[in-house]
Amino acid sequence: MENITLLIGIVIVTALVFDFTNGFHDTANAMATTISTGALKPKTAVAMSAVLNLVGAFLSVEVAATISKGIVDESGIRPEIIFAGLVGAIVWNLLTWLAGLPSSSSHALFGGLIGATIASVGTDAVHGDAVVMKVLIPAVVAPVVAGLATVLATRLTYRLARNTDPEASAKGYRAGQIASAALVSLAHGTNDAQKTMGIITLALISGGALGADADPPMWVIASAGIAIALGTYLGGWRIIRTLGKGLADIQPPQGFAAQTGAAVTILASSHIGFALSTTQVCSGAVMGAGMGRKGGVVRWSTAGRMIAAWGLTLPAAGLVGAGAALLADQGDWGVATVAVLAVAACGAIWLASRRKPVTHDNVNELDTPADVEPAGVVTAALQAVAPPPAGLIPAQAAAAPREPERAPAAATG
DSSP, X not given: OHHHHHHHHHHHHHHHHHHHHHHXXXXXXXXXXXXXXXXXXXXXXXXXXXXXXXXXXXXXXXXHHHIIIIIBOGGGOOHHHHHHHHHHHHHHHHHHHHHTOOOOHHHHHHHHHHHHHHHHTOGGGBOHHHHIIIIIHHHHHHHHHHHHHHHHXXXXXXXXXXXXXXXXXXXXXXXXXXXXXXXXXXXXXXXXXXXXXXXXXXXXXXXXXXXXXOOOOHHHHHHHHHHHHHHHHHOOHHHHHIIIIISBOOOHHHHHHHHHHHHHHHHHHHHHTOOOOHHHHHHHHHHHHHHHSTTOOBXXXXXXXXXXXXXXXXHHHHHHHHHHHHHHTTOHHHHHHHHHHHHHHHHHHHHHHTTSOOOTTTTTOOSSGGGSOOOOHHHHHHHHHSOOSTTOOHHHHHHOOOOGGGHHHHHHO
């Protein structure tokens, strides 16, 4: 019993480490466009997001219940399996952070847990219908819905502002961005912090510390909320750069539309217990905002790399989780070996990130002129329907610097 208690403690600590990485990995979801348009200074933005993530963690437990009771059969899950799944999720989170790709922390967690469960117990312990209905379908539908809604919201936003003073409306939209970013941060807390709550609750159930149908205890809710808030405050600057500058050229009206659409989608999913990826929702909203403005540009090569990472997340984290589970099943020495290898992998990734650091000081700077993608086939087709601002040919529009104060003028064409 003492060994099990110690192992549960290790699982809880590892889960909180994952929650921390989830925080800095997903800061971009709420604050990338707010930072890129200058609505808030970088450090102020992440501090506000951290506080609201913490508040959001206390508002609901529906998503936590989806994980602790829905994805896998808790009666056949041991703490070693949960530990292995968390290792898979953490390693994938850090690898995609290093690459600056806004992949899904949620799917990394699901992939790691499912892979570890299959390797150790078998496929019967995974609830395939729950995975399809509450993970895979929302993963496909949510970014598309958020993107389409944001296209319409962006066009409506510019149309309503076409007769207003450009400078005054830009200031107003920056204020609106702050409010909508706060809503996204609150929504993120209601969804992503709960995933760690669900994992810790599952570990407590597997060790006999809680009953099979128990909800997360208050100390679990508080610790998960604090961990994700601390990670958010650290700021995932690499991913913030990609989502704020590398994916689309976002002006304040677009940022307001994207964040509002994303927040509504996330809050609705939290209410019904869909453990969707806030990263995919917010990325879809940013792409929708890019397509919704006349002359707007979406950098489709960046979007393609990002979508490829989304597709790889579940299987890649699952493979790491499965390997870790096979090793952890060998006994105490196996668990210790997994822990050492995980720490070594995380340390190596961190050292690699120091070669070319991204901080709050350079988050809005692209590395080279090559980072500004020229207009490709898709962009050119969109611009043929919605021409760029007067005086710019499509190729120039793709590389043109953002001018927030002229946003409403660009909307009028």
